[in-house]
Amino acid sequence: QQPVQSPQAVILREGEDAVINCSSSKALYSVHWYRQKHGEAPVFLMILLKGGEQKGHDKISASFNEKKQQSSLYLTASQLSYSGTYFCGTEEVGTYKYIFGTGTRLKVLA
Amino acid sequence: DTGVSQDPRHKITKRGQNVTFRCDPISEHNRLYWYRQTLGQGPEFLTYFQNEAQLEKSRLLSDRFSAERPKGSFSTLEIQRTEQGDSAMYLCASTLGLNTEAFFGQGTRLTVV
Numbered sequence: 001q002q003p004v005q006s007p008q009a010v011i012l013r014e015g016e017d018a019v020i021n022c023s024s025s026k027a028l029y030s031v032h033w034y035r036q037k038h039g040e041a042p043v044f045l046m047i048l049l050k051g052g053e054q055k056g057h058d059k060i061s062a063s064f065n066e067k068k069q070q071s072s073l074y075l076t077a078s079q080l081s082y083s084g085t086y087f088c089g090t091e092e093v094g095t096y097k098y099i100f101g102t103g104t105r106l107k108v109l110a
Numbered sequence: 111d112t113g114v115s116q117d118p119r120h121k122i123t124k125r126g127q128n129v130t131f132r133c134d135p136i137s138e139h140n141r142l143y144w145y146r147q148t149l150g151q152g153p154e155f156l157t158y159f160q161n162e163a164q165l166e167k168s169r170l171l172s173d174r175f176s177a178e179r180p181k182g183s184f185s186t187l188e189i190q191r192t193e194q195g196d197s198a199m200y201l202c203a204s205t206l207g208l209n210t211e212a213f214f215g216q217g218t219r220l221t222v223v
Contacts, residue, residue: 002152030209041201041214042153049209087152091208096166098143098203098212100152 001025003090003101011107017076020104022088024069031064031071032089034100035082042087042100045073078108116202116215123192123222130188131218135204142185143212144177145201153201159185192222 003024010018022031030049034042048064048071059076075082088101115134123129135142140161145153156175158166161182174192179185189196199219203212 002154032212034212041216042212044211044213047209047211089212096158096160097155097168098158098205099155100145103150103152 002099003088005086005088005101005104007104008102009105009107011109012078012082013109014080015077016108017074018078018106020073020075020086020106022071022073022090022101024090024092026069026090027093028066028069029091029093031062032091033062033071033073034087034089035084036087037084075106078106080108080110082106083108114202114204114213114215116200116218118218119216120219121221123220125194125222126191128188128190129192129220130186131200131202131220133185133187133202133204133215134183135185135202136206136213137183139204139206139213140182141205141207142179143203143205144185144187145203147199147201147217148197156187189220192220194222196220197222 003022006021012018032047033045036042046062062073064071086104090099117132121129142159144156146156147153156168156171157177159179162179174190177187199217201217202215205212
């Protein structure tokens with residue numbers, strides 16, 4: 001079963017913040033975040049390896065709660081270029097599966 | 111290395127025909143994944159290779175689908191007796207190992223008419 005993301009869709013004005021959540025029912029080695037624009041392949045944003053780890057670059061950061069198998073992606077001061085669909089990717093403990101979440105469509109308006 | 115490449119980029123086929131797609135991963139990557147993606151959905155896991163060994167295969171994959179990675183380098187995905195429901199984008203991704211970034215190819219868009 002794929003990880004569930006919330007919200008399914010969000011519309012922002014430039015400069016606003018957003019949080020995207022990813023929740024898995026499986027124990028995870030890691031959580032990865034990707035952004036995909038229409039008609040293009042997913043592009044890697046970041047990977048989180050440890051429970052409670054938080055990473056970030058520029059105005060995008062993320063956290064991973066290993067015990068709850070949950071991760072959140074934080075987008076601050078959003079830019080038009082942030083528009084796209086965001087997916088979490090998860091590597092499940094005990095399998096070789098690399099599973100993607102249900103996706104969150106984000107639209108940033110000028 | 112120019113990244114992960116897939117061929118062809120687009121394929122239109124008649125229902126019932128067989129199709130084969132190719133994926134060339136980044137050369138030093140020993141892990142290779144195939145996914146299927148339909149409009150508005152996330153990539154759906156199909157299968158995983160570690161070097162030449164196929165170690166994981168989705169239960170969603172019918173026996174019309176088969177994949178190979180004969181020398182641990184490029185991989186092929188074959189769909190036999192295609193159905194209209196097979197129409198989708200087929201993505202290939204490769205990684206260096208566990209807990210590393212996945213690099214995606216541009217995908218092969220299959221249309222079954």
